[in-house]
Amino acid sequence: MLQNYVSEAFLERIPLYLNELEKYKNDYISSTTLANILNLGEVLVRKDLAKISQGGKPKIGYHVMDLMNDIKDYMGYNNKSKAIIVGMGRLGNALYHYSGFNKYNIHILEAFDILDDYKNINEIKDFCSEQDIDVGIITVPKDQAQNVCNLLLSQGIKAIWNFAPIRLNVPEDVIVQNENLADSLSILIKHKNDVVRK
Amino acid sequence: MLQNYVSEAFLERIPLYLNELEKYKNDYISSTTLANILNLGEVLVRKDLAKISQGGKPKIGYHVMDLMNDIKDYMGYNNKSKAIIVGMGRLGNALYHYSGFNKYNIHILEAFDILDDYKNINEIKDFCSEQDIDVGIITVPKDQAQNVCNLLLSQGIKAIWNFAPIRLNVPEDVIVQNENLADSLSILIKHKNDVVRK
DNA sequence: TATATATCGATATAGTTATACCGATATCAA
DNA sequence: TTGATATCGGTATAACTATATCGATATATA
Ligand SMILES: NC(=O)c1ccc[n+]([C@@H]2O[C@H](COP(=O)([O-])OP(=O)(O)OC[C@H]3O[C@@H](n4cnc5c(N)ncnc54)[C@H](O)[C@@H]3O)[C@@H](O)[C@H]2O)c1
Ligand SMILES: NC(=O)c1ccc[n+]([C@@H]2O[C@H](COP(=O)([O-])OP(=O)(O)OC[C@H]3O[C@@H](n4cnc5c(N)ncnc54)[C@H](O)[C@@H]3O)[C@@H](O)[C@H]2O)c1
Numbered sequence: 001m002l003q004n005y006v007s008e009a010f011l012e013r014i015p016l017y018l019n020e021l022e023k024y025k026n027d028y029i030s031s032t033t034l035a036n037i038l039n040l041g042e043v044l045v046r047k048d049l050a051k052i053s054q055g056g057k058p059k060i061g062y063h064v065m066d067l068m069n070d071i072k073d074y075m076g077y078n079n080k081s082k083a084i085i086v087g088m089g090r091l092g093n094a095l096y097h098y099s100g101f102n103k104y105n106i107h108i109l110e111a112f113d114i115l116d117d118y119k120n121i122n123e124i125k126d127f128c129s130e131q132d133i134d135v136g137i138i139t140v141p142k143d144q145a146q147n148v149c150n151l152l153l154s155q156g157i158k159a160i161w162n163f164a165p166i167r168l169n170v171p172e173d174v175i176v177q178n179e180n181l182a183d184s185l186s187i188l189i190k191h192k193n194d195v196v197r198k
Numbered sequence: 199m200l201q202n203y204v205s206e207a208f209l210e211r212i213p214l215y216l217n218e219l220e221k222y223k224n225d226y227i228s229s230t231t232l233a234n235i236l237n238l239g240e241v242l243v244r245k246d247l248a249k250i251s252q253g254g255k256p257k258i259g260y261h262v263m264d265l266m267n268d269i270k271d272y273m274g275y276n277n278k279s280k281a282i283i284v285g286m287g288r289l290g291n292a293l294y295h296y297s298g299f300n301k302y303n304i305h306i307l308e309a310f311d312i313l314d315d316y317k318n319i320n321e322i323k324d325f326c327s328e329q330d331i332d333v334g335i336i337t338v339p340k341d342q343a344q345n346v347c348n349l350l351l352s353q354g355i356k357a358i359w360n361f362a363p364i365r366l367n368v369p370e371d372v373i374v375q376n377e378n379l380a381d382s383l384s385i386l387i388k389h390k391n392d393v394v395r396k
Numbered sequence: 397t398a399t400a401t402a403t404c405g406a407t408a409t410a411g412t413t414a415t416a417c418c419g420a421t422a423t424c425a426a
Numbered sequence: 427t428t429g430a431t432a433t434c435g436g437t438a439t440a441a442c443t444a445t446a447t448c449g450a451t452a453t454a455t456a
Binding site for chain 1: 405
C-alpha cells in the first residue's frame with residue numbers, strides 16, 4: 001500500500017467539508033459542529049481534518065480560513081487543472097458550459113467533436129502538443145468511447161473522466177473514473193424500493 | 199441494522215456484472231472468469247452472486263441467462279420505474295433525452311421548467327396526482343434546488359436525484375442521492391496528481 | 397487568579413468489508 | 427467407469443474503516 005494512502009470515502013468527504021466551511025469564513029468551527037451539520041461522527045471528522053490541517057485549538061476548534069486553505073492545498077484546488085472534452089452532444093455541451101468546475105480551479109480548455117460546430121477531433125494532436133492536459137472527458141457514444149480514449153492516451157493524457165457506459169481498456173498508469181449515471185439512478189431506485197418494502 | 203442490508207459497494211458492482219454478462223448470453227460463466235474481467239477478487243464475486251442468485255454449478259459456473267434474470271429481479275429492473283425531471287437547462291435536457299435509462303426500465307415521464315417550452319412547474323401537482331412517481335430529478339440552479347425539492351416532497355415523492363451542488367433538507371424517510379459532478383472530477387484530478395507525484 | 401468545560405488528538409475497540417482457505421461436487425477426459 | 431480438476435459455497439482470517447474512550451490543553455467564567 002502507498003505511504004500516504006487515503007480511502008475514497010475520505011476523499012469524498014473533503015469537498016463536503018470545504019463547502020460547509022464556506023459559510024463560516026472569518027470564524028472558528030469545531031469538529032463536533034461540522035460533524036453535526038453533515039451527519040457524520042465527530043471523531044471521524046477530527047481524524048479527517050488531522051490528515052490535512054495544521055490542527056485545531058481545544059475548546060475553540062479550527063480556524064476556518066486556514067482550514068479551507070489547507071483543504072485546497074491538499075486537494076490541489078490552489079493549482080489550475082486543465083481538461084478537454086470530446087463529444088459535444090447534449091451531455092458534452094452541458095459539461096462544457098458548466099461554470100461549477102471553476103470552484104476547484106478546473107478549466108475545460110477545448111471541446112472536440114466530429115461535427116463542424118466544434119474544434120475538429122483531428123486537431124486534438126496539435127492542441128495537446130501545446131498544452132499539458134490533466135484530464136480528458138469522454139462524452140461520445142459508447143461505441144466510439146474506446147477509440148477516443150486511445151486518442152487521448154496517445155496525447156499523453158493520464159486521467160480519463162468517462163461518461164460512456166462501457167469499461168475502457170487502459171494501461172496501468174492511467175486513471176479512469178467512470179461516471180455511469182444510469183447505474184447510479186438504478187441504485188437510487190433500488191434503495192427506494194427496499195425502504196418502501198421494509 | 200436492517201435484516202437484508204447490503205453495502206453500497208456491493209450495489210455498485212451489480213450493474214457491472216449485468217453489463218458483462220450481456221456478452222455471454224446463452225453460456226455459462228464462472229466467478230473466476232467474471233472476476234478477472236472486472237479486476238475483482240473471485241471470492242468477492244462469488245459472495246456477491248450468492249446473495250442474489252439461485253447458485254452456480256461446480257466446475258461450470260453460473261447459467262448466464264438465469265443469473266441475469268436473478269440480478270434484474272434483485273435490482274428491480276424487471277419492474278418499470280417512473281421519474282420526472284425539474285429544470286430543463288442543458289443538463290436536464292441531456293438527461294431527459296438520454297435513452298440509457300431504458301436498460302433499467304426507468305422512464306422519465308415528464309419534464310418541468312419555468313420556461314414555456316416545457317410543462318410548467320405549476321402543473322406538477324396535477325401530473326403527480328395521476329401518476330405514482332418513483333424519483334424526482336433536480337437539475338435547477340442551486341438556489342432553487344431546495345424549493346423544488348420541497349415541491350417534489352409535497353407530491354409524495356420519496357427519492358430525489360440531485361445534481362445541484364447543495365445538501366438538501368429532507369425528512370428521514372426520503373432518500374437523496376447527490377450527483378456532484380464537480381466534486382467527482384476534482385477527486386479524479388487529486389488521484390492523478392498523487393500518482394504523478396509518487 | 398483559580399476552576400470548569402469544550403475540544404483536540406492519541407490510543408483502544410468495534411464493526412464492516414474483502415480475502416484466504418478448504419471440503420464437497422459436478423463435469424470432463426482417459 | 428474412474429480419476430483428475432475447476433468451481434462452488436461455507437467458514438476462518440485479514441484488512442480496512444469508523445467509533446468510543448480518555449488525558450491534555452486552551453479558553454471562558456467565577
Ligand atoms: N445525455 C445523458 O444524460 C447521458 C447520461 C449518461 C451517459 N451518457 C453517455 O454520454 C455519452 C454522450 O451522450 P449524449 O447524450 O451527449 O450523446 P449525443 O449523441 O448527444 O452526443 C454525442 C456526440 O459525440 C460526437 N461524436 C461521435 N463520435 C465522435 C468521435 N469519434 N469523436 C468526437 N466526437 C464524436 C457526436 O458528433 C455527438 O455530438 C454517451 O456515451 C452516453 O451513453 C449520456
Ligand atoms: N451543466 C452541467 O454540466 C452541470 C454539472 C454539474 C452540476 N450541474 C448543476 O445542475 C443544475 C442545472 O445545471 P444547468 O447547467 O442545466 O443549468 P441551466 O441554467 O442551463 O438550467 C437550469 C434550468 O432550470 C430552470 N429553472 C430555474 N428555476 C426553476 C424552478 N424554480 N422550477 C423549474 N425550473 C427552474 C431554468 O429555467 C433552466 O432551464 C445546476 O444546479 C448546476 O449546478 C450542472
